Amino acid sequence: MISIATTTRSSYFGLIVAFTIFSLSGVFLKSINGMQVGSIIYYRLIFGLLTLLVFMALTGKLNELLITSKRKYIFLMGCTNTLTIYAYFTAIQHVGVSIAALLLYTAPAYVTILSPILLKENITIRDMMALLLSAIGIIIAIHPVGNLSPQTNDLYVLGITLGLLSGISYALSTINYKFLRDTYTSTALLFWPTVVSLVLLSPYASLVSLGTLTMNIEELMLFGMLMTTFGSLLYYRSARHVKAQNLSVISLVEPVAGILFGYLILHEQIFSYTLEGCACILTGVFLISTKNNLSFGEKSTLGYFKREYCPSGHQQSLLHTFYRTLCKGPLKNQKR
Numbered sequence: 453m454i455s456i457a458t459t460t461r462s463s464y465f466g467l468i469v470a471f472t473i474f475s476l477s478g479v480f481l482k483s484i485n486g487m488q489v490g491s492i493i494y495y496r497l498i499f500g501l502l503t504l505l506v507f508m509a510l511t512g513k514l515n516e517l518l519i520t521s522k523r524k525y526i527f528l529m530g531c532t533n534t535l536t537i538y539a540y541f542t543a544i545q546h547v548g549v550s551i552a553a554l555l556l557y558t559a560p561a562y563v564t565i566l567s568p569i570l571l572k573e574n575i576t577i578r579d580m581m582a583l584l585l586s587a588i589g590i591i592i593a594i595h596p597v598g599n600l601s602p603q604t605n606d607l608y609v610l611g612i613t614l615g616l617l618s619g620i621s622y623a624l625s626t627i628n629y630k631f632l633r634d635t636y637t638s639t640a641l642l643f644w645p646t647v648v649s650l651v652l653l654s655p656y657a658s659l660v661s662l663g664t665l666t667m668n669i670e671e672l673m674l675f676g677m678l679m680t681t682f683g684s685l686l687y688y689r690s691a692r693h694v695k696a697q698n699l700s701v702i703s704l705v706e707p708v709a710g711i712l713f714g715y716l717i718l719h720e721q722i723f724s725y726t727l728e729g730c731a732c733i734l735t736g737v738f739l740i741s742t743k744n745n746l747s748f749g750e751k752s753t754l755g756y757f758k759r760e761y762c763p764s765g766h767q768q769s770l771l772h773t774f775y776r777t778l779c780k781g782p783l784k785n786q787k788r
Contacts, residue, residue: 466690467702473683475709478549479717480675481541486664489541490656493534495665495672497653500680501646507681508639516637519644525631529641530648532625537649539618546611547594549714550726553707554593555615560737561586562623570627578739586736590616593729638688646680704734 484492508514519526536556543552564579594612632641665672711730714720 463690464702466686468705470683470687470690471703471705472709473678473686475553475706475713477541477679478544478552478710479713480671480679481544482718484668484671484675487660487668488656489538489545490653491660492672492675493537493541494650494653494656495660496676497646497650497680499673499676501643501650501676503677503681504639504643504646504685507685508643513637513639516640517643519640520635522632522635525628526636526641526644527648529625529628529632530645531652532621532628533645534649534652535621536618536625538653539614539621543611543615543618546607547615548720549718550711550720550722550730551593552611552615552618553710553714554726554730554733555590555612556618556622557704557707557737558586558590558616558619558733559622559626562620563626566623566627582736582739584736585732585739589729589732589734589736591729592725592732639685642680642684642688704737707734 481489481492487495505514508516540552540556543555561583564575564583568575629641636644707730711722711726715722
């Protein structure tokens with residue numbers, strides 16, 4: 453049983469590291485100069501996809517990329533992922549990391565709203581309380597600082613709108629994942645939507661001069677390798693050993709860490725109303741994520757996030773187990 457506990461601890465550690473990496477998106481975005489958001493995303497995905505291909509080739513997982521069915525859902529997931537990241541990054545530019553991260557993490561509230569329509573699920577009183585808290589948190593958090601000029605105010609409103617849109621599209625990606633989780637491995641679900649995103653963003657590739665691309669090449673490569681490959685792979689591998697309910701709670705690390713990094717690295721101000729809005733939104737997400745009855749997050753991911761234990765009596769160090777959590781391939785799908 454020691455090996456089981458060690459695997460679980462390393463999985464929690466891996467998830468915390470993954471969500472912390474994801475929270476650095478704003479820092480990377482602000483460090484890249486002279487490039488539009490679409491171009492930044494495109495080249496980030498290029499470097500991330502190349503790194504993923506190398507990883508799959510070295511670990512013998514290229515055979516997992518075969519597409520057999522549900523192609524339209526893969527395409528839809530690529531579209532919603534693209535919309536999410538584009539809207540989120542643009543929101544960061546206009547309203548800052550803290551508010552953009554909070555608006556992105558209103559996604560569980562939208563999942564609750566859309567579930568009765570798309571998944572024929574009921575909304576409980578707990579869900580309504582969570583939605584109310586999230587709505588109050590949004591209203592508090594988006595309060596503008598001081599008197600803004602008309603032009604600045606328009607950009608602020610645009611940033612808020614795109615932040616809300618990123619949360620909605622993130623929710624749609626979550627729901628769409630339900631239709632793909634039993635058919636494809638996590639590696640395939642990381643690879644093909646990324647390919648779709650690259651096709652959609654391909655017009656932005658030519659909008660960057662060679663000099664500008666060269667100037668930002670190190671940041672773009674690190675951005676792609678950390679976010680698209682390492683962070684995502686670490687997330688998928690670690691999540692298999694953690695209950696879906698606990699996974700949703702651990703994901704709250706990302707917006708909190710995003711606000712902290714925005715303050716420490718980007719020197720963004722943290723206002724009292726931002727913290728108040730943060731508390732309301734995250735409490736709402738927590739209520740949705742910790743329902744006693746089987747919630748959408750558990751229904752849609754329970755079959756995917758299965759526990760996998762090490763053989764009895766096989767003891768491993770925390771570092772070794774953490775390494776295997778990253779590198780070990782996903783569970784094979786079983787035919788029903």
